Amino acid sequence: MRSDDTIFATASGHGRAAVCIVRISGPQSWTILNTLGGSVPEPRRAAVRILREPGSGEPLDQALILWMPGPRSFTGEDQAELHIHGGLATRAAVLKVLGTIPDCRPAEAGEFTRRAFLNGRMDLSQVEGLADVIDAETEAQRRQAMLQLEGRLGDTAERWREEILQALALLEASLDFSDEGDVPEDLEADILQRLDRLHVEIGRALANRSGERLREGFTVVLAGPPNAGKSTLLNALARRDVAIVSPIAGTTRDVIEVHCDLGGLPVVVVDTAGLRESGDLIEQEGVSRARARAQDADLVLWLVPPEGEETDPPAARRLLRVGTKADVSRDRDDCDLVISASTGEGLADLITALEHEAETALGQGDALLTRERHRRALERAHHSLAAGRALLETGGPIELAAEEARLASRAVGEITGRVDVEDVLDRLFSSFCIGK
Ligand SMILES: Nc1nc2c(ncn2[C@@H]2O[C@H](COP(=O)(O)OP(=O)(O)OP(=O)(O)O)[C@@H](O)[C@H]2O)c(=O)[nH]1
Ligand SMILES: [K+]
Ligand SMILES: [Mg+2]
Numbered sequence: 001m002r003s004d005d006t007i008f009a010t011a012s013g014h015g016r017a018a019v020c021i022v023r024i025s026g027p028q029s030w031t032i033l034n035t036l037g038g039s040v041p042e043p044r045r046a047a048v049r050i051l052r053e054p055g056s057g058e059p060l061d062q063a064l065i066l067w068m069p070g071p072r073s074f075t076g077e078d079q080a081e082l083h084i085h086g087g088l089a090t091r092a093a094v095l096k097v098l099g100t101i102p103d104c105r106p107a108e109a110g111e112f113t114r115r116a117f118l119n120g121r122m123d124l125s126q127v128e129g130l131a132d133v134i135d136a137e138t139e140a141q142r143r144q145a146m147l148q149l150e151g152r153l154g155d156t157a158e159r160w161r162e163e164i165l166q167a168l169a170l171l172e173a174s175l176d177f178s179d180e181g182d183v184p185e186d187l188e189a190d191i192l193q194r195l196d197r198l199h200v201e202i203g204r205a206l207a208n209r210s211g212e213r214l215r216e217g218f219t220v221v222l223a224g225p226p227n228a229g230k231s232t233l234l235n236a237l238a239r240r241d242v243a244i245v246s247p248i249a250g251t252t253r254d255v256i257e258v259h260c261d262l263g264g265l266p267v268v269v270v271d272t273a274g275l276r277e278s279g280d281l282i283e284q285e286g287v288s289r290a291r292a293r294a295q296d297a298d299l300v301l302w303l304v305p306p307e308g309e310e311t312d313p314p315a316a317r318r319l320l321r322v323g324t325k326a327d328v329s330r331d332r333d334d335c336d337l338v339i340s341a342s343t344g345e346g347l348a349d350l351i352t353a354l355e356h357e358a359e360t361a362l363g364q365g366d367a368l369l370t371r372e373r374h375r376r377a378l379e380r381a382h383h384s385l386a387a388g389r390a391l392l393e394t395g396g397p398i399e400l401a402a403e404e405a406r407l408a409s410r411a412v413g414e415i416t417g418r419v420d421v422e423d424v425l426d427r428l429f430s431s432f433c434i435g436k
Helices: 029-037 088-100 111-118 124-135 139-149 152-179 185-207 210-216 230-238 281-296 347-362 372-393 398-416 422-430
Strands: 006-010 017-025 047-052 059-068 079-086 104-106 218-223 256-262 265-271 299-304 319-323
Touching: 006 029, 006 088, 006 111, 017 029, 017 088, 017 111, 029 047, 029 059, 029 079, 029 088, 059 088, 079 088, 088 104, 111 124, 111 422, 124 139, 124 152, 124 398, 124 422, 139 152, 139 210, 139 265, 152 185, 152 372, 152 398, 185 372, 185 398, 210 347, 218 230, 218 281, 218 347, 230 256, 230 265, 230 299, 230 347, 256 347, 265 347, 299 347, 319 347, 372 398
Parallel strands: 006 104, 218 265, 218 299, 299 319
Antiparallel strands: 006 017, 017 079, 047 059, 059 079, 256 265
16 A cells, blocks of 8 residues: 555445545546546635546546645645545445556555545544544543544643653753753743643543543433332433333343434443342343443432342442333432433433533533543653652752653653654544545
8 A cells, every 4th residue: 555645535434425525536536537637626616517537438426626746735735625425336436546656556444544644634632523523422532622623632732742842851951060060940840830730631521521521521410229220220321222121120231322412521330130039040130241341330220129139239339210100109208309210200300410410520521531541641741740749859860860850751742643643643644434
């Protein structure tokens, strides 16, 4: 796969559609437009053309074409777009012709964005932001992803890296002084103050996990004894028949997940097996999976049926007691909420409570870190800043303090992909669809 090939791909999904966008990037872009369209329009001005097959001149389609010369294009290379009709035959005919153009080939998954990154059009955190914009299922996720795509994390990381490098420069300058005796107090104080400020700011960013949680979604596990009404509630929240409901205790065995958008926040609702002792091996496996999921959940709804509960609630980070089958019996003073999943009574209050719980945990998309990768890099930078500061404060070797500052700047540099990210690149770009 040559990186100077011209690549092409449809970038508007699969299947029949009114319009299909074919994206092209690389040195042959201009030639392709000129060959298929007969002439190339002004840069960045759409023009209608009849696309023709080279050689025979056979008309392929009437299309809108765009010419975007690099480096001010998405990939930083010469780019073209063909907005053709979205019929399967038209799409196939145009792609077939493109495949016959010398040094032109179908793009790999994420290859347009990879070229944008390699050409410096976006940093790695922006690439991740773009992936999250495409994957966003709720308003809060979209908002957070847009902030990252616009560069909020990358710009902050670059500012931190600059400030660490400034402190490093002062440390190296103070090395000259130390040969002749002590480092001037005010210089040392200045460096310490810089390291301190960075350590506090990065520590604050690390303390906020809501960004990662928002990407993963807020998990709510429905737990309770058999026949408490868990599956009925799951179906009511999902507004469709996802789980089997029956009067037979022990109906649900497998864990069943449903992704909901509650108030713009991603909430994963998980139905589980009724908790009880059972001689049935399969049900026992269901019960142990139920306990495990409850333990990991952000919130457990412990469903309490009118006839009371024989089993104790599972271990959970946070638990709300929900009285079920309110249409059968309403007075449930031992519960936080009372609902009837069958009649819908109390469901609006339950959903409001879930939105509140999710909003408290996930925030509204204002966190800086959104991936484990960011966290690991910043934790290393945070540790090195603390180590460098301790060395300075205890009169340790300045060379070692400088080395800690160097490690901190490298760790922060990983966030934007300025350093050491080879292994991340393949995994990240292969997660994109073709044409992105
Ligand atoms: N009257 C009334 N019956 C309900 C309500 N919710 C569930 N049921 C009934 O209770 C029985 C059990 O419901 P499920 O949703 O299967 O209960 P479950 O907790 O998932 O049961 P297991 O999967 O066996 O643990 C079914 O017959 C439901 O129709 C309710 O709000 N009111
Ligand atoms: K049941
Ligand atoms: Mg069930």
